[in-house]
Amino acid sequence: PKPNGDSTAMLMKSYACQRRTPLKHHNSFLTEALEILAQNAEYNDNEGRSVAFRRAASVLKALPRRVRSMQDLRWLPCLGDHSQRVIKEILEDGSSREVESTRQSEQYQVMKALTGIFGVGVRTADRWFREGLRSPDDLIRTGQQLNREQQAGVQYYDDLQKPVTKAEADVISDMVEKAVHAVLPGAEIQLMGGFRRGKEVGHDVDFLITHPEEGKEEGLMPKITNWLKEQGLLLYQKTTRNSYLEKMDGPARASSNMDRFERCFSIFKLQKSAASCKSSSAASAEDVSTGRESEGPAEHHPEASGWRAVRVDLVVSPYSQFAFATLGWTGSKLFERELRRWAGQEKHMSLSSHALYDSKQNLYLRAKTEEEIFAHLGLEFIPPSERNA
């Protein structure tokens, strides 16, 4: 007879989109370690290795109990040799030498700091690292050429490093709702990303905006951003235009991870008194009333001012694509990746945030809800709170 734990392990499905992954789980002592190796592989431009570690971590997140021995892992999918070695060492010695030396390495720490700047990707960070640059301050000191996005990233670095709380996300939601309804009554706004999955903090706040009358959403983004600018609520924004055309982009492009909605990468100015009156000191509340926040971003001292900068992503979707956009913007990133892999490898379909294309039938499968998309894909519906793969 098999010990109790084996039955859950044997039933563990191999695609993350077939499993329920809660936000809080029992194995963060292992998943954090594996995710450091995944992150490091990303910094070294090794996507395959990175995904392998992330898939291994994700399987452990779905387990109903803490892993105590290698026996517990016997029947689990997605655990490669390397991940197993790391897990074994942590179970036996309390930590993994490879993980600890990665965590301590200069390259890992510098890449983390530099890619942590809004507008800086792995490639740019890696070039700067090889040129001897170590921190956002070094970029300013050495007079690096920065684009507008990176300038904002450096300028608001300290604020943007601080996690955004759910309370702050709720205040931003109210601001976005006000802006959208001022320029297009009847539009619908949905909080996306990590907060839709139940996270208590995030690195940004993501919103999806649509209107039940198809076509009404066209040209909406500039109106929203103009309204926000007039109210003095925007510190930075860059809008990219919607460039999705079904005929041209259709199946070939549908599986690509970047979507083509009208999208605004922005930085909001959030009054601290609004969201964090519980946690902020009386002194910072006073700063607001004495108008010290109007000193302007160039002299922004996060601790002293009455406001903070928050990264906000706005996406506008036509109503007919709203279900796909909702599914695509809820995450987690690994869950999304696994959905697309499942669609392609198991169903001969391509899924994007715009559409689902069935290559066998040569047609687009319509959907009004996320539930319908899971059904098209032959998957059991997984609610957002269990997509924390």
Ligand code: DGT
């Ligand atoms: P966070 O913000 O770090 O707390 O965590 P998330 O899960 O909110 O991650 P985030 O904000 O980077 O992205 C939210 C979700 O939106 C993510 O799970 C996948 C999706 N997403 C992000 N960027 C793109 C994109 O360019 N295209 C598509 N289709 N989806 C994206």
Ligand code: MG
């Ligand atoms: Mg997010």
